[in-house]
Amino acid sequence: MNKPLGVTVIRHIVDSQRLHPEATGDLSGLLNELVVAGKTISAEVNMAGLADILGMSGKTNIQGEKVQKLDEFANNTIKKRMARCGYLCVMTSEEEDDVIPVADGYEGKYTLAFDPLDGSTNIDVNVNIGTIFSVHRRRTPGGQGSKEDMLQRGRDQVAAGYILYGSSTMLVFTTGDGVQGFTLDPSVGEFYLSHPDIRTPERSKYLSINEGNRNYWPENVRGFVDLLKEKDQEKGRPYSCRYIGSLVADFHRNLISGGIFIYPRDSKNPKKPYGKLRLLYEAAPLAMLIEQAGGRAITDDGINILDIEPTDLHQRVPLIIGSKLDVDEAEGFLR
Structure with missing residues (x-):
């Protein structure tokens, strides 16, 4: 499928869905919700030095690591955005001890695992940080998801990606059909395709x-x-x-x-x-x-x-x- 530069991420997701007549649109909807969460976090990251959310929150996560204020903001943003999206049955986060339930009545057929702000120890020194995410289909038949739904091989992921916050904000993801990179235009608040069909060099230096x-x-x-x-x-x-x-x-x-x-x-x-x-x-x-x-x-x-x-x-x-x-x-x- 030809992927013209400058197409929006929403358009790309919809166009990709059309190639799969059996698709219900749930995965597309889930990815769209993650895009919105990423934009929200990006805006806060860019204002962090002015908004008094640099530094530590005073809390410690399940990993025994001190939680940054911005880490906590990113975690809460994703949880609140995704809990009522209707596409997930359960979530897990680096910042949470146990699985995160979704809102009652909003249970869907996918799971989401995420690191809300990877590299957060570098926040105070303005080094690139990012949100990493992984999506699986649920294993259990319906209702609220469980730990069983979360504990699946990476081979069974249906989508994976990250949002990188730096000199520009980039969304890089795959649904199993190549890797696409999108760059956020902050003037209009939209991700545009900037790196289609990414291939990494076979050997490096x-x-x-x-x-x-x-x-x-x-x-x-x-x-x-x-x-x-x-x-x-x-x-x-x-x-x-x-x-x-x-x-x-x-x-x-x-x-x-x-x-x-x-x-x-x-x-x-x-x-x-x-x-x-x-x-x-x-x-x-x-x-x-x-x-x-x-x-x-x-x-x-x-x-x-x-x-x-x-x-x-x-x-x-x-x-x-x-x-x-x-x-x-x-x-x-x-x-």
């Missing part, structure tokens, strides 16, 4: 990893990172390091320009033996995006992220994600 944790990595991970730093003219090495510390920002740069992002398991914190990244609303949606764009996503022992059966809402996984040939090489080296 960039590495994204927090080398401050090197001493805590498994030996094979240290060996692979050292390999990427060795001179190899044929493979364009040594690689250059590019690490922002905001997963969604690091991922977006690598998606567009090529790169491999690594957050392995480490021994730094005994309570987090598999690293800090969560499967349901960080690793799995980004894995769907990168596969749709021609890349790959695996754990540091070679398991495809999309094939992991989750056992907990806030399950953590090691993550290696990015350009296909780089991840292939990592897989061969680490196994």
Whole structure:
């Protein structure tokens, strides 16, 4: 399907729906509601320094992390917007201990997992942050959804994406038919198609990893990172390091320009033996995006992220994600 630059995201969603005569429009409606929530959060992010919502809220989330005021705003915005949209049966958020019920009488056939503001520790220093989301069809037959509906493989997602708040606000998402990128025009409050059919480079020259944790990595991970730093003219090495510390920002740069992002398991914190990244609303949606764009996503022992059966809402996984040939090489080296 030809995707002309400048088409609005709403028009794109409607046009895509027309290719599926069996579609009811519920997924389209759900995505439209997420778009509105993203616009609301974007406006608040852009005014954060003037609106006294920078800094900490004084609360701690289920991850044991201090909650930023803007984090709390984003979480509440998505919850309130989506609870009565009529397309969801249940939600889960990085900021909530348990599943989030929808309003009675508004139960739908999809689930939503989201990180309301990934990279929020960078809010006060004006580094790119973003909202990550994942959508599945429900498993249970009707009424309010449950934890069972949320705990599904990434392979079974029907949509995934993120909204990146930075020098411009971008929406990047997939429904299983390629990856599309839209940029928000704040003058009219509309997302326009700016990056159609995104394909990530097959091989890159960039590495994204927090080398401050090197001493805590498994030996094979240290060996692979050292390999990427060795001179190899044929493979364009040594690689250059590019690490922002905001997963969604690091991922977006690598998606567009090529790169491999690594957050392995480490021994730094005994309570987090598999690293800090969560499967349901960080690793799995980004894995769907990168596969749709021609890349790959695996754990540091070679398991495809999309094939992991989750056992907990806030399950953590090691993550290696990015350009296909780089991840292939990592897989061969680490196994």
